[in-house]
Structure formats: C-alpha cells, structure tokens
Amino acid sequence: MNISLFAGAILNGLVTGMLYALMGVGLSLILGLLNIPNFAHGVLYAIGAYVMVSTVKTFGFLAGALAALVAVAVLGAGIEALGVRRLSRVHPDYILLLTFGLSLILTEAIILVWGPVGITSQPPPLLAGSVDLGVTVYPKYRLAVMIVTAALVAVCYLVVTRTRYGAIIRAGIEDKDMAAALGINIRRVFTLTFAAGAGLAALGGALMAPVRGLQPTMGLDILPFAFVVVVLGGLGSLPGAILAGLLVGVVQSLMTAIWAPGADASVFALMTLGIIARPQGLLGHR
Amino acid sequence: MIRPLGRLLLLVAAIALLPLFVRPVVAAEIWIFSIAAMALNLIFGYTGMLSFGQATFFGLAAYTAGLMMIHWHAPLLVVLAAGTLVGAVAAAAIGYVCIQRVGTYFIMLTFGFNQMFYFIAYKWTSLTGGDDGLPGIPRPPLALGPLAVGLDSSLRYYVFVAAIFLLAFYAMKRIVDSPLGIIFQSIRENPGRAAAVGYDVKRYKWLAFTIAGGFTGLAGVLYSMMFGIVPLEAISWIISGDIVFMVLIGGIGNLYGPLLGAAAFKWLSEAVSVVWERWPLILGVALVLVVLFLRGGLVEALTRLREAVGGAPPRREPRQGAPVGVAAESEAGP
Amino acid sequence: MTGDVLLRTERLTCDFGAVRAVNGVSLSVARGKLHSLIGPNGSGKTTLFNLIAGEIRPSEGRVYFDGDDVTGFPSHRLPHRGLARCFQRTNVFPKLTVHDNVWGAAFSRRRPGALGFLRRASEFSDVEADVERILGEVGLAHKRSAPAETLSHGQQRALEVGVTLASSPRLLLLDEPTQGLAPEATQQMTRLVQRLVGRYTILLIEHKMRIVMSISDRISVMAFGELIAEGTPDQVRDNPDVQRAYLGGRR
Numbered sequence: 076m077n078i079s080l081f082a083g084a085i086l087n088g089l090v091t092g093m094l095y096a097l098m099g100v101g102l103s104l105i106l107g108l109l110n111i112p113n114f115a116h117g118v119l120y121a122i123g124a125y126v127m128v129s130t131v132k133t134f135g136f137l138a139g140a141l142a143a144l145v146a147v148a149v150l151g152a153g154i155e156a157l158g159v160r161r162l163s164r165v166h167p168d169y170i171l172l173l174t175f176g177l178s179l180i181l182t183e184a185i186i187l188v189w190g191p192v193g194i195t196s197q198p199p200p201l202l203a204g205s206v207d208l209g210v211t212v213y214p215k216y217r218l219a220v221m222i223v224t225a226a227l228v229a230v231c232y233l234v235v236t237r238t239r240y241g242a243i244i245r246a247g248i249e250d251k252d253m254a255a256a257l258g259i260n261i262r263r264v265f266t267l268t269f270a271a272g273a274g275l276a277a278l279g280g281a282l283m284a285p286v287r288g289l290q291p292t293m294g295l296d297i298l299p300f301a302f303v304v305v306v307l308g309g310l311g312s313l314p315g316a317i318l319a320g321l322l323v324g325v326v327q328s329l330m331t332a333i334w335a336p337g338a339d340a341s342v343f344a345l346m347t348l349g350i351i352a353r354p355q356g357l358l359g360h361r
Numbered sequence: 362m363i364r365p366l367g368r369l370l371l372l373v374a375a376i377a378l379l380p381l382f383v384r385p386v387v388a389a390e391i392w393i394f395s396i397a398a399m400a401l402n403l404i405f406g407y408t409g410m411l412s413f414g415q416a417t418f419f420g421l422a423a424y425t426a427g428l429m430m431i432h433w434h435a436p437l438l439v440v441l442a443a444g445t446l447v448g449a450v451a452a453a454a455i456g457y458v459c460i461q462r463v464g465t466y467f468i469m470l471t472f473g474f475n476q477m478f479y480f481i482a483y484k485w486t487s488l489t490g491g492d493d494g495l496p497g498i499p500r501p502p503l504a505l506g507p508l509a510v511g512l513d514s515s516l517r518y519y520v521f522v523a524a525i526f527l528l529a530f531y532a533m534k535r536i537v538d539s540p541l542g543i544i545f546q547s548i549r550e551n552p553g554r555a556a557a558v559g560y561d562v563k564r565y566k567w568l569a570f571t572i573a574g575g576f577t578g579l580a581g582v583l584y585s586m587m588f589g590i591v592p593l594e595a596i597s598w599i600i601s602g603d604i605v606f607m608v609l610i611g612g613i614g615n616l617y618g619p620l621l622g623a624a625a626f627k628w629l630s631e632a633v634s635v636v637w638e639r640w641p642l643i644l645g646v647a648l649v650l651v652v653l654f655l656r657g658g659l660v661e662a663l664t665r666l667r668e669a670v671g672g673a674p675p676r677r678e679p680r681q682g683a684p685v686g687v688a689a690e691s692e693a694g695p
Numbered sequence: 696m697t698g699d700v701l702l703r704t705e706r707l708t709c710d711f712g713a714v715r716a717v718n719g720v721s722l723s724v725a726r727g728k729l730h731s732l733i734g735p736n737g738s739g740k741t742t743l744f745n746l747i748a749g750e751i752r753p754s755e756g757r758v759y760f761d762g763d764d765v766t767g768f769p770s771h772r773l774p775h776r777g778l779a780r781c782f783q784r785t786n787v788f789p790k791l792t793v794h795d796n797v798w799g800a801a802f803s804r805r806r807p808g809a810l811g812f813l814r815r816a817s818e819f820s821d822v823e824a825d826v827e828r829i830l831g832e833v834g835l836a837h838k839r840s841a842p843a844e845t846l847s848h849g850q851q852r853a854l855e856v857g858v859t860l861a862s863s864p865r866l867l868l869l870d871e872p873t874q875g876l877a878p879e880a881t882q883q884m885t886r887l888v889q890r891l892v893g894r895y896t897i898l899l900i901e902h903k904m905r906i907v908m909s910i911s912d913r914i915s916v917m918a919f920g921e922l923i924a925e926g927t928p929d930q931v932r933d934n935p936d937v938q939r940a941y942l943g944g945r946r
Binding site: 535538539540541542543544546547550551553554555556557558559560561562 | 769773786789795798800814816819862
C-alpha cells in the first residue's frame with residue numbers, strides 16, 4: 076500500500092473516528108445519567124441526516140444542520156419526558172426495550188416519509204472539491220467535518236467538565252437521589268441531557284450525510300459501532316469514548332484498505348480484546 | 362392460575378389443534394421460536410440477564426447444521442445434536458466474556474458479539490452465501506434404527522418439530538424445577554446476597570447462558586430445515602430482537618409466557634405483513650405499549666382478564682417454588 | 696491458631712481513596728460466645744463486617760477463620776467455610792417466597808453433583824427439613840408462601856436472619872438485626888439471638904445499649920475506624936474512652 080493510500084485511509088479513519096467519538100459522547104451522556112444503552116441513538120442520527128437533506132435544498136447547509144439539531148433534540152426531549160421518565164421506577168431493562176421499540180418505529184417512519192430508497196447529499200459548494208495535502212489529495216468537505224466534529228466533541232467535553240451544568244450532570248451520574256435532594260431539578264437535567272445526546276447524534280448524521288449518503292437503515296447500521304465505542308472507552312467516561320471512537324474509526328478504515336471484508340468484524344474483535352484485556356474499558360472507572 | 366396438569370393439557374391441545382388455525386409452516390415456526398424464547402426466558406426472566414444477541418447461537422447452529430447436511434449428508438439426529446452443541450459451546454465462550462460485566466454493559470456486549478458474527482456471515486459468502494443465504498438444505502428423514510420416517514411434507518415436519526419442542530419444554534421445565542430454578546431467580550433478585558449465601562454468581566450466570574445457548578442452537582437447526590435455506594437474517598440482531606419481543610410480549614419469568622409470545626408474534630407478523638409492509642412499525646408500537654402499560658405481557662393480560670371475568674380475588678401468595686418473576690409484578694400486594 | 700478462637704482479625708485496614716474507614720483493627724471472637732461490636736455511627740463497624748465477609752478487600756491486614764487465612768476470599772466462599780453474615784439494610788430476595796428465600800441459602804452448601812441437579816427442588820427432603828426448622832426458629836413458618844417484599848419490616852428482619860442461618864454456619868455476623876424494629880419486635884429478635892448463642896458463635900453489631908450490655912459475653916468498641924476498647928460489658932461500661940467516644944466527654 077503506497078503512502079498516499081495509507082494517508083487517505085488514516086484521514087478517513089479520523090473522519091469516521093470523530094463521528095464515532097461524537098456518537099460515543101452522546102451515548103455516554105445518556106448512558107451515564109440514565110443508565111440505559113439508548114437503542115434509539117442510531118435512528119436519531121439517521122433522522123438528523125434526513126432532516127438536514129430535506130432542509131438544505133431550500134435553506135442552505137447551515138440551516139439544514141441547525142434544523143437537524145433542533146428537531147431531533149426536541150424529539151429526544153419528548154422521548155425522555157413521555158417514555159423514559161415513566162419507566163424510571165421500573166427496571167432499567169424496560170427503558171432499553173422502549174428505546175429499541177422506538178428505533179423500529181422511527182426507522183419505519185423514515186421509510187414512510189422519505190421512501191425506502193437511498194439518497195445522496197452534496198456538500199455545500201464552498202467545501203466542494205479536494206485539497207492537496209502533499210502526501211495525498213483529500214476532499215475538502217471531509218477535512219471540514221473532521222475539524223467541526225472535533226470542535227463539537229471538545230465543546231461537549233468542556234461543558235461537562237468546566238460548566239455548572241456539566242457539574243450537575245456529573246453529580247447526577249454519581250448519585251441521582253443526592254443530586255435531587257440538593258435541590259437540583261434532576262428531571263429537567265435528565266430531559267436536557269437526553270435531548271443533548273440526541274442532538275449530538277443528529278448533528279453527526281447531518282454532517283456526515285454528504286460523506287456517507289443516506290439509507291433508512293443507516294441508524295441501525297451505525298448503532299453497534301456506537302456501542303462498541305462506549306464499551307471500549309469505558310462506560311461513563313467521555314474521554315474514553317473520544318479515544319475509543321478515534322481508535323475504532325482508524326482501525327476500521329485501515330482494515331478497509333488492507334482487507335475490506337474483515338473491516339467490520341475487526342471492530343468487534345477489537346472490542347472483545349479490549350474487554351478481555353481491560354474490563355473497565357480504556358479509561359473507564361468501575 | 363390454572364393448575365399445572367391443566368396447563369400441560371392445554372399445551373398438548375394447542376400443539377394438536379394449531380395446524381387447523383394456521384398453516385403448518387407458521388405453526389412449526391411458532392414452536393421453533395418458542396424454544397428460542399424459552400431459552401431467553403431462562404436467562405432473562407429467571408436469571409435477570411437481558412441478552413440482545415441470541416441470534417448468534419441461533420444462526421451459528423443453523424449454518425452449521427445446514428453445511429453439515431449439504432456437504433456431509435449428516436443424519437437428522439446428528440445434526441440436531443451438533444447444532445445444540447454449537448449453540449452451547451458458542452454461548453460458553455461468548456458468555457464467559459460477557460458475564461464479566463453486568464446490566465447495560467452485558468447487554469451491549471451480547472449485542473456487539475451478535476453484530477460481529479453477523480458481519481462475518483455477511484462477508485464470508487463462500488461459506489454462508491452472504492446476503493443470499495445458504496440454500497439447498499435437505500430435510501433428512503428421521504431414522505431410528507431400521508425405521509426411517511420422511512419429513513418432506515409440512516405437516517410431517519410440523520409433527521416432528523412439535524415433538525422436539527415438547528422434549529425441549531420438558532427439559533426446560535426440569536431445569537426450572539430443579540435447584541437451578543431457585544438459584545437463578547435468587548441471582549436475579551439479589552446477586553450480592555446470592556453470593557453472600559454461597560453461590561458463585563458468575564459461574565451460575567455462565568451456566569444459564571450456556572444452557573440457553575444450547576436450546577437456542579436447537580431451535581436454529583430446526584429453522585434451517587424449515588425452508589431449506591438459512592437466510593442471513595437468522596444471525597442478525599433482527600432475530601435477536603424478535604426473540605426478546607416474544608419473551609416480553611408473552612410474559613417474563615413464566616414458563617408458558619414465551620410460548621404465548623412466540624405464538625402472538627408469529628401470528629401477528631403473518632397477519633400484518635400480508636396487508637402492510639411496514640410490519641416492524643406495528644411491532645415497535647406493540648413493544649412500546651407493552652413496555653409502558655403491560656409489562657407482564659400476555660400472561661399478565663390473561664390473569665387480569667380471568668380476575669375480571671371470574672370475580673375471584675387475585676392470588677396474593679403464589680405457590681411455593683413457582684417462578685415469581687417480573688411477570689408477577691402486578692400480583693405482589695402493596 | 697485454633698483452640699477457642701473462631702474468628703481473628705489482624706490489623707485489618709481499609710482505605711477508600713484518602714479515607715481510612717478501618718484502621719488496624721485486631722480482634723478475636725471466642726468460639727460459642729456472643730461478641731458485640733459497638734461504636735458511634737460511622738465508626739467503621741459495617742465496613743469491618745464487609746472486610747471479614749469478603750465484600751471488600753482489605754488494604755492491609757489478615758482475617759483468620761478457625762485458623763485458616765481467609766483474607767480477601769470472595770463472599771461466596773465464606774459460607775462454605777462456615778461464616779455467614781446478615782445485612783444492616785434488609786437484603787433478601789424480594790419477589791421470591793419466604794420459603795424460597797431460605798431454600799436457596801440452605802441448599803448452597805450441598806454438593807449434589809451434576810445428576811443431583813436433575814432432581815426437582817422439592818425432592819430434596821433434607822433441605823426442606825432445614826428450611827422448616829429455620830422458618831420455625833425465626834417465627835416465619837406461617838408466611839412461608841408470601842413473597843418477601845410483602846412482609847412487614849420486622850418480618851423482613853427475621854427473614855434476613857433466617858437466610859443467614861440457612862447455610863449452617865458456625866459464625867454469624869449479625870449487622871443490627873433489630874434495626875428499625877418496634878419495641879416488641881425488638882424483644883423477639885433479642886430472644887432469637889439469645890437462643891442462637893452457644894450453638895453459633897456470634898459477632899453482633901448493635902446500637903441498642905441495653906441489649907448489648909445484657910446479652911454480650913464480650914464487647915469491642917470502635918470509633919473513627921479504630922478499636923478503642925474491649926472487654927466484658929462491665930469493663931466497657933466503665934471505660935472513660937468509651938464514654939468520651941459516645942458522649943464527647945460529657946457523662
């Protein structure tokens with residue numbers, strides 16, 4: 076494999092990796108606070124992409140991304156307030172099943188609204204074309220996505236670790252009842268956090284739409300990888316999710332270049348090795 | 362509830378009469394998936410571990426059986442044994458890793474492993490046929506010594522499947538009635554205390570998972586001969602999810618719940634998918650409704666119906682030794 | 696060291712990060728005696744139980760049970776050695792019947808072999824007999840078919856003790872069995888504990904001083920994670936360090 080191909084694969088890996096990190100961060104927030112693997116996380120990513128594509132034709136790229144973010148965040152808030160919250164007193168497995176049921180419903184909804192056939196999406200004209208990086212030529216848009224997603228992830232990290240809201244989230248993750256007892260409106264925090272996680276997934280979908288294209292099953296396709304990222308990174312660890320996301324993205328991309336059929340399976344092999352070698356995840360606590 | 366002998370008779374009657382109401386093919390699928398659903402019920406309803414990856418064992422056994430029959434013309438009973446073994450061994454290996462973690466982590470690991478095998482099956486087209494599935498699987502005759510019974514007609518295959526199901530049901534009942542039943546439930550109720558009274562919780566969880574893998578493998582083998590093809594779907598999370606539905610919709614922790622769930626699921630999917638392609642939407646809605654409003658599943662619904670009709674006060678104190686699982690949530694008094 | 700010491704801890708220490716919850720506790724419990732462990736809230740008594748019973752690994756120190764080093768044994772191995780503990784917050788199997796709650800614990804030390812597991816649980820008549828005996832002992836025979844979560848608090852505490860007895864231990868670690876009980880139930884529980892003395896060796900955590908003083912053979916006092924006094928009830932009652940720990944110097 077020549078250097079150009081290798082560089083391309085690494086860059087692709089970083090792009091995908093950043094997406095995975097973004098998905099992992101959103102999923103980690105929800106997992107940490109609500110203690111449920113959000114099976115709807117993938118379909119929220121998908122809806123983000125579809126909303127973007129529908130909006131972008133009339134209102135432009137930025138508006139499209141914003142619409143995706145807002146629409147899905149609202150959807151996420153609704154899911155939490157109307158569904159998840161009702162089950163908070165019951166075994167957490169039921170919340171998981173709720174999100175699973177929702178993922179089916181929403182995937183079918185996508186098919187009903189946008190049809191069963193895949194759609195392609197174009198990057199904004201400003202970012203079309205490629206740039207010569209010396210070692211290889213790479214699409215401008217992908218570089219932009221990589222940078223923007225990295226920025227988003229960084230912002231998330233800063234919000235969670237440096238702001239008061241973030242402290243509340245972390246407190247809620249540690250001990251919900253105590254946080255509530257301290258007068259924090261824990262319900263509102265839950266809803267906001269779920270909405271935020273959903274919004275992040277949607278943004279990921281919106282930004283990646285020109286790169287990956289859209290199919291109704293895209294949510295269900297990406298979900299297992301998001302899970303691997305969170306499991307590998309360590310439950311409840313945001314830096315872990317970021318690190319794991321990048322790792323998974325790069326490994327998958329390299330494998331695609333070396334031996335494409337094994338690319339996806341290698342991700343899960345990585346997860347298995349990770350769990351065996353380090354059960355709490357790369358940067359996990361317990 | 363109905364007395365045990367009564368329930369057993371109802372079951373046998375249901376088996377005998379089912380082909381009158383649905384096509385033998387659908388009826389056979391109901392019993393096949395009942396086996397898989399019973400297996401999940403053992404680890405979820407009784408032991409408290411939600412596995413979202415049972416299709417791994419279903420599919421691995423189905424592919425193994427299919428390949429053995431295609432390439433080696435393996436006899437029927439050998440294939441049944443092999444599939445069950447494959448399911449159990451795979452579950453032992455995968456279970457060993459997954460059981461190191463609990464709850465959410467465990468679920469995601471089972472899901473992850475399922476995906477891994479799915480991708481392997483998808484890409485390894487020379488072995489599995491990939492997206493097209495593994496076709497050309499024969500249906501060997503049932504050979505018992507000098508006697509050989511052909512199973513080519515759907516009705517004959519149904520009878521065979523029903524017989525295997527009854528054996529599997531009996532085996533499951535014996536497991537649940539044995540000390541393992543109480544041990545598994547104790548682990549579900551309070552794993553810390555189960556350890557404190559002397560049980561190596563991880564080992565028993567692993568045992569439950571392995572046993573369930575074996576049963577699920579058996580179901581997979583029966584499935585492979587159902588249509589003569591193993592579709593890729595057999596190892597996908599779709600089947601994993603279907604099995605979870607069946608257990609949930611039927612009623613968790615109750616020995617008969619999975620059967621009701623499998624029946625309801627298959628019948629519903631047949632009925633709806635003929636009319637509307639968007640059958641998963643109905644399924645999703647059903648799941649959401651059950652999760653929000655009827656967590657005890659059909660078992661709970663029937664119990665409530667019986668109370669409403671019979672007027673008798675609900676039994677607050679279940680029989681000793683009876684599985685009091687999540688399904689009995691509504692029965693335990695204030 | 697066997698002889699008449701059944702349980703011995705040697706400089707047992709436990710750190711939770713920067714907090715030293717238990718600091719160098721060495722105590723011995725004599726066979727067949729009722730040895731109480733008292734001290735103000737937060738003095739590390741339950742943590743000490745957790746260290747002995749394998750719920751937490753000690754940072755330093757050793758635990759010896761009947762002469763064998765059982766330090767760091769996972770909790771599920773200890774009942775097989777003859778050590779069982781009950782919990783301060785009722786820790787039973789909520790949706791199982793009272794009968795099944797005890798049955799599981801009673802069965803745990805059996806080694807029926809693979810074939811044995813093929814028998815129905817109800818066919819183990821020896822286990823059944825044990826269960827009946829224990830239910831009678833703790834006064835719950837009439838509730839055998841009730842799900843544990845439907846019991847009153849007092850009945851649940853009794854069940855808690857019953858489950859602890861079921862694995863036929865030699866040493867009982869009882870963590871506040873009378874916790875939250877009304878006066879009459881407290882008396883019943885106290886009488887139950889007294890009936891157990893002699894047949895079992897008991898290490899008891901208890902806050903109700905009158906009970907402790909009247910039924911204990913020996914008392915150890917903990918404060919801030921350390922053992923500050925030990926002796927007979929009279930010795931402990933008159934010990935100024937103990938008074939200071941509880942009352943802050945005032946009488």
